[in-house]
Amino acid sequence: MKAIFFEKYGKPEKVLSLKEVAMPIPEDYEVLIKIHATAINDYDWSMVRGKPYLYRLMFGLFKPKNPIAGMELSGVIEGIGSKVGKLKVGDSVYGDISQFGFGTFAEYVSIHEDAVVIKPDELSFEKAAAIPHASTLALQALRHIGEIKKGQKVLINGGGGGVGTIGLQLAKLSHCHVTGVDSGEKLVMMKSLGYDEVIDYKKTDFTKTGEKYDLILDCKTNKSPFAYLRAMKPTGIYVTIGGNIGSLLSILFWGKILSLFTKKSLQILSLKPNEGLDEIAQLVIQNKVTPEIDGPYPLEDTARLIHYFGEGKHKGKIVIRVSGQ
Numbered sequence: 001m002k003a004i005f006f007e008k009y010g011k012p013e014k015v016l017s018l019k020e021v022a023m024p025i026p027e028d029y030e031v032l033i034k035i036h037a038t039a040i041n042d043y044d045w046s047m048v049r050g051k052p053y054l055y056r057l058m059f060g061l062f063k064p065k066n067p068i069a070g071m072e073l074s075g076v077i078e079g080i081g082s083k084v085g086k087l088k089v090g091d092s093v094y095g096d097i098s099q100f101g102f103g104t105f106a107e108y109v110s111i112h113e114d115a116v117v118i119k120p121d122e123l124s125f126e127k128a129a130a131i132p133h134a135s136t137l138a139l140q141a142l143r144h145i146g147e148i149k150k151g152q153k154v155l156i157n158g159g160g161g162g163v164g165t166i167g168l169q170l171a172k173l174s175h176c177h178v179t180g181v182d183s184g185e186k187l188v189m190m191k192s193l194g195y196d197e198v199i200d201y202k203k204t205d206f207t208k209t210g211e212k213y214d215l216i217l218d219c220k221t222n223k224s225p226f227a228y229l230r231a232m233k234p235t236g237i238y239v240t241i242g243g244n245i246g247s248l249l250s251i252l253f254w255g256k257i258l259s260l261f262t263k264k265s266l267q268i269l270s271l272k273p274n275e276g277l278d279e280i281a282q283l284v285i286q287n288k289v290t291p292e293i294d295g296p297y298p299l300e301d302t303a304r305l306i307h308y309f310g311e312g313k314h315k316g317k318i319v320i321r322v323s324g325q
Contacts, residue, residue, distance in 0.1 A: 003068050003106035004302040009050030012310075016048060016303040021068075024103075024110035025079075031087050031113050032079035037129035037296065038104040039072045039162075040318040042242055045310045047102070052245045069306075070104030072096050074119055074128035075322075084113050092119040094128040096136065096273040105302050107322060117274055122285045130291040130317040132273075134162030135280040138170055138217070141239040141269045143276075146215045148174050155179045155206060155231070158219030159195060160186035162317035163241060165292040166280075167217050168193060173288060179213070181206050189315050193292065207231045215239070221247040225254040229264055237265045292316025 005019040026032045046055050047069045059065060074094035077087055087093065095116035103109045119128045141163075142148045154171045156164045159180025171178045172194055180195040187198040199206050207227040214233050221243025228238045228251075240251055248268060255266035283289040296319045297305055305318050 001107040002299065003103075004070075004299065005067050006048060006064060006069070007067055008063050009048070009056075012048050012303040012306040016306070018300050018302075021106070023108055026081040026084075026110045028081040028083040029112050029114075030081045030110045031077045031084055031093075031116070032108060032110045033073065033075040033093060033116070034078045034108055035073050035075040035104055035106065035322045036125035037074050038070050038320050038322055039129045039133070040302075040305055040309045040314075040320070041071055041133050041162075042309075043071055043098060043102075044069045044105075044306055048306055049310075054245055066102045068103040068106050068109075070106070070109075071098040071102050072129055072133050073104040073109065073116070074123075074125040078108070079110075080113075087113050087116075087118075092121070092125075093117060094119040094123075094125075094132060095277065096132040098133075099273045105299065105320070107299075115273075117277060120281050120285060123281060126293060126296050126319050126321065127284060127291055128281075130162070130293050130319050131166070131280055131284065132277055133271075134317055135166045135289075135291070136274060136276050137163045137241045137269065137271055138167035139276040139280060140271060141217050141241050142167060142170050142215070145239045145267050145269055146217065146237050148176065148215055150175050152176045152214035153179075153212070153233075154215045154217070155181065155211075155213045156217045156219070157181045157201075157206070158243075159198070160190050160315055161219055161312075162292075163217075163219050165190075165193060165316045166289060168195060169283075169289045173283075176215075179206070179211075183312060185313070186315055189292075212236070217241070219243065221251065223247065225251050225258065225266055228266065229258070229262070232264050235263045237267065239267045239269055241269045241271070293319050295319040296321035 093116040097115040160182035
């Protein structure tokens with residue numbers, strides 16, 4: 001099978017290559033999935049470069065433990081292990097597989113059956129690949145931790161990416177006033193999606209405008225906890241879903257201390273993969289939520305696309321079509 005393969009860390013264009021590799025064989029509880037579409041995430045950007053270095057404790061200290069990156073997919077089951085009980089050959093599935101492994105930048109992957117769920121027929125493979133990771137991050141951050149309420153004032157930092165564009169739509173379902181922060185070249189697209197206000201982070205620091213928000217969803221985490229507190233209402237909630245490691249550690253440390261002195265809350269989301277995915281899928285099918293897709297692109301473009309992701313220029317979710325549908 002064809003796969004995007006790497007044996008050492010480095011710049012995506014230098015270490016990634018399209019190779020013919022052996023087809024995986026499903027173990028007892030695994031399913032063999034023919035991948036129709038996949039998508040690029042922050043994990044892929046970090047895994048390929050081996051940066052931040054702290055991530056190497058998970059990905060491999062000196063070289064990658066898994067030579068094929070990718071954590072999100074949609075496809076069809078073509079083989080099953082002897083103890084698989086939930087799924088069968090021919091099932092169309094999708095999901096965020098990161099709890100069990102990686103390897104979706106390939107024509108096939110063998111993964112534990114609990115890593116995926118049945119794909120509704122109404123969802124195309126490309127839409128299905130675009131929603132598992134980003135949409136559940138947005139849903140869990142806004143609903144489960146942020147406890148979003150009707151009419152709130154919400155800000156999304158990194159509003160033009162996969163999580164941000166889904167988060168906007170979920171916030172709008174709660175009739176919130178939503179401000180999006182991202183680079184200037186994304187602002188027109190963001191306004192067209194429904195943001196009430198947009199901010200170019202290169203020109204304006206949203207934490208210094210004097211505006212206060214009930215809920216902040218942060219996809220970047222590139223400021224100090226005290227800057228975020230400045231932009232929050234007295235009972236405001238801040239939720240980060242990832243970003244700069246140093247800033248995340250600072251949020252973790254100061255969030256616990258500051259909770260003793262203020263009603264403002266600083267929270268870090270620990271994602272539960274695929275939790276809430278069925279709800280998101282129904283919203284997409286009902287046209288209440290639409291994933292913003294950048295692509296689809298061919299598998300051989302993966303190295304360039306990971307670099308493109310790292311530059312933060314993508315609009316919505318970068319989707320790769322792996323096989324014909």
